[in-house]
Amino acid sequence: MAEIVLDKVTKRYPDGALAVSEMDIEIADGEFVILVGPSGCGKSTALNMIAGLEDISSGELRIDGARANEKAPKDRDIAMVFQSYALYPHMSVRENMAFPLRLAKVDDATVRSKVEEAAAILDLTQHLDRKPSNLSGGQRQRVAMGRAIVRSPKAFLMDEPLSNLDAKLRGQMRTSVSKLQRQLGTTTVYVTHDQTEAMTLGDRVVVLRGGIVQQIGSPQFLYDHPANLFVAGFIGSPSMNFVPATLEDGSLKTPLGTITLTDRVRRLAEAADAPREVVAGIRPEHFEDAALMEESHRQGGSTFTATVDVLESMGAEKYAYFTVEEELATTAELEELAADAGATDVPGTGSAIVTRLSASSEAREGQPLDVWFDPDRIQLFDPANGTNLTYSG
Amino acid sequence: MSHAVTEAPAKPAPAKGKPALSEGKRAERRLGLLLCAPAAIVMIAVTGYPIAYSIWLSLQRYDLRFPDERQFVGFENYVAVLSNSYWWTAFGTTMFLTVVSVAIELVLGMALALVMHRTLVGRGLVRTVTLIPYGIVTVVAAFSWFYAWTPETGYLANALAGESAPLTQQWPSLWLIILAEVWKTTPFMALLLMAGLALVPDDLLKAASMDGANAWQRFTKVMVPVMKPAILVALLFRTLDAFRIFDNIFVLTNGANDTSSVSMQTYNNLIKGLNLGIGSTMAVLIFITVAIIAFIFVKVFGTAAPGSDQGGRR
Numbered sequence: 001m002a003e004i005v006l007d008k009v010t011k012r013y014p015d016g017a018l019a020v021s022e023m024d025i026e027i028a029d030g031e032f033v034i035l036v037g038p039s040g041c042g043k044s045t046a047l048n049m050i051a052g053l054e055d056i057s058s059g060e061l062r063i064d065g066a067r068a069n070e071k072a073p074k075d076r077d078i079a080m081v082f083q084s085y086a087l088y089p090h091m092s093v094r095e096n097m098a099f100p101l102r103l104a105k106v107d108d109a110t111v112r113s114k115v116e117e118a119a120a121i122l123d124l125t126q127h128l129d130r131k132p133s134n135l136s137g138g139q140r141q142r143v144a145m146g147r148a149i150v151r152s153p154k155a156f157l158m159d160e161p162l163s164n165l166d167a168k169l170r171g172q173m174r175t176s177v178s179k180l181q182r183q184l185g186t187t188t189v190y191v192t193h194d195q196t197e198a199m200t201l202g203d204r205v206v207v208l209r210g211g212i213v214q215q216i217g218s219p220q221f222l223y224d225h226p227a228n229l230f231v232a233g234f235i236g237s238p239s240m241n242f243v244p245a246t247l248e249d250g251s252l253k254t255p256l257g258t259i260t261l262t263d264r265v266r267r268l269a270e271a272a273d274a275p276r277e278v279v280a281g282i283r284p285e286h287f288e289d290a291a292l293m294e295e296s297h298r299q300g301g302s303t304f305t306a307t308v309d310v311l312e313s314m315g316a317e318k319y320a321y322f323t324v325e326e327e328l329a330t331t332a333e334l335e336e337l338a339a340d341a342g343a344t345d346v347p348g349t350g351s352a353i354v355t356r357l358s359a360s361s362e363a364r365e366g367q368p369l370d371v372w373f374d375p376d377r378i379q380l381f382d383p384a385n386g387t388n389l390t391y392s393g
Numbered sequence: 394m395s396h397a398v399t400e401a402p403a404k405p406a407p408a409k410g411k412p413a414l415s416e417g418k419r420a421e422r423r424l425g426l427l428l429c430a431p432a433a434i435v436m437i438a439v440t441g442y443p444i445a446y447s448i449w450l451s452l453q454r455y456d457l458r459f460p461d462e463r464q465f466v467g468f469e470n471y472v473a474v475l476s477n478s479y480w481w482t483a484f485g486t487t488m489f490l491t492v493v494s495v496a497i498e499l500v501l502g503m504a505l506a507l508v509m510h511r512t513l514v515g516r517g518l519v520r521t522v523t524l525i526p527y528g529i530v531t532v533v534a535a536f537s538w539f540y541a542w543t544p545e546t547g548y549l550a551n552a553l554a555g556e557s558a559p560l561t562q563q564w565p566s567l568w569l570i571i572l573a574e575v576w577k578t579t580p581f582m583a584l585l586l587m588a589g590l591a592l593v594p595d596d597l598l599k600a601a602s603m604d605g606a607n608a609w610q611r612f613t614k615v616m617v618p619v620m621k622p623a624i625l626v627a628l629l630f631r632t633l634d635a636f637r638i639f640d641n642i643f644v645l646t647n648g649a650n651d652t653s654s655v656s657m658q659t660y661n662n663l664i665k666g667l668n669l670g671i672g673s674t675m676a677v678l679i680f681i682t683v684a685i686i687a688f689i690f691v692k693v694f695g696t697a698a699p700g701s702d703q704g705g706r707r
Binding site: 157 | 594596597599600601602603604605606607610614615618619621
């Protein structure tokens with residue numbers, strides 16, 4: 001159990017490449033913190049620096065208040081779970097899990113009881129004498145977790161531990177990782193590129209891009225109040241729709257029509273000294289089929305009419321995709337998001353507007369549809385630097 | 394089994410009690426044998442025939458100086474060789490040279506492999522440079538050693554040996570032979586071991602250091618066990634090779650002062666002595682010893698080609 005503090009931690013490689021830049025994070029004792037971002041954002045480097053597998057170029061890492069920059073990994077008392085699981089192929093499951101205890105010269109009886117206890121928690125008891133090569137992916141993942149928990153370390157570091165599992169197993173393991181962490185109450189730093197894992201697992205999420213911390217906060221806070229365009233696009237699935245817009249006398253000209261801003265949004269934009277040309281963002285879930293709205297409710301929002309390109313029925317909800325006439329907003333941040341997700345997979349950053357409608361919507365592909373949305377949920381971003389102009393954190 | 398894919402458009406597999414091979418499977422197997430046949434025939438011609446011929450020769454009294462006395466004698470030659478003290482001295486010497494030189498090569502080769510594996514700059518150059526001794530013809534290198542250790546004219550003899558002539562005494566000669574062997578084949582060992590090192594995933598070593606292992610523990614408890622197949626293959630190759638040592642001894646001492654190896658003895662009898670019977674017997678005995686060594690490596694230590702069975706035998 002420990003608190004981990006990163007104080008202006010920087011990683012610069014000998015060739016001058018900056019992997020992590022002045023990262024400031026305070027991780028409280030027992031907290032579950034997620035480092036999330038697209039590949040190459042420095043999240044794994046940051047984790048390796050906490051582990052001691054990579055040197056810290058400048059700044060200070062404190063574990064339990066004590067400077068740990070120069071400590072060898074084995075002296076930091078931190079356990080790590082790797083994406084590849086890194087199980088020792090020549091050892092049985094039992095030996096794998098006992099390895100850290102053996103190295104710590106723990107007596108046989110204690111090793112035995114601790115390994116069996118961990119195996120019971122992870123449902124591995126009947127596999128203890130098998131070799132990792134004879135286990136399924138999910139079982140290997142649990143052995144890797146077991147090896148981490150047997151010695152009750154000060155903290156767990158997890159480097160994309162679920163990425164090699166298939167989608168269904170990943171969902172199950174996500175729940176059990178979360179349960180396990182709560183049960184053990186051990187400080188955990190978890191690295192992932194998957195925003196769903198970030199949203200569901202962590203107490204707090206750190207969004208990284210290009211080695212720079214974009215925003216730190218609870219998953220809900222990041223969703224409601226993204227600090228910039230990158231966080232807005234990264235958090236939430238399907239991701240936020242971005243359209244270019246022009247601010248004029250309290251109204252917003254967008255490809256979805258001219259929208260009258262609510263007082264709250266206008267005040268925030270004015271306070272932020274918003275430029276004339278902005279990027280407007282609105283999440284798919286803030287749209288609705290206008291036909292389903294009550295008249296009184298409908299008055300409070302804006303409505304536009306467009307032809308449904310594609311309609312995906314998910315059972316509980318429907319996703320309707322619209323093409324807008326004008327080009328969608330593009331900035332460096334959005335392009336990076338698109339590239340990371342494989343642009344074609346993310347309609348929000350491609351050429352279409354995604355809307356999430358109630359399952360009872362009568363929308364049809366190729367038919368025009370009246371779509372309602374709440375202008376109060378619109379977020380405005382500065383196209384120059386991506387800052388959220390309506391940020392109210 | 395019974396409903397294996399039938400590729401040939403033949404009648405359905407016979408409905409017998411036992412699961413029989415389907416028509417397609419059998420055709421496939423026949424094709425496999427046919428495809429292997431040319432290679433197998435060539436192998437038999439170039440290795441099988443000489444082996445069989447030397448076994449045949451070893452069962453005869455056959456001395457080219459007395460060709461008329463050629464006669465089938467059964468195992469008489471084996472009795473003669475195995476009850477001869479020269480043979481056993483040479484056998485002991487060969488064993489000693491093999492064990493000591495391979496042991497030294499393993500340690501040095503591992504060190505070299507680790508250095509080469511870790512080298513970040515000039516990787517290719519470092520690897521090429523270390524391989525130079527292996528690229529030099531053994532006889533040439535052996536002559537270099539020979540002249541270097543010759544008193545009066547050799548720089549090593551002048552610098553280290555003082556008045557004595559090391560190549561005229563048994564133990565100094567043996568150590569110099571080992572030195573020449575080690576110098577020559579350590580790079581080969583290092584190369585084989587480096588291939589093994591590449592099999593150890595980085596994550597495994599990182600995990601070990603997170604688990605609290607220091608550098609030595611990471612080496613002994615993770616690296617060595619994981620690369621064990623590669624180590625065994627390297628040891629097998631080198632042991633078999635070292636047991637047949639000939640050229641270094643031939644040049645350095647010519648077998649004088651009990652420094653002769655079994656291959657030297659075979660050469661002396663077969664080529665110099667023209668005694669085909671005794672010489673072939675010795676060759677067959679070397680063959681049997683080598684086969685036993687290989688058998689021990691494969692069956693007892695579970696040597697296999699690297700990666701052929703992951704975590705198999707042990």
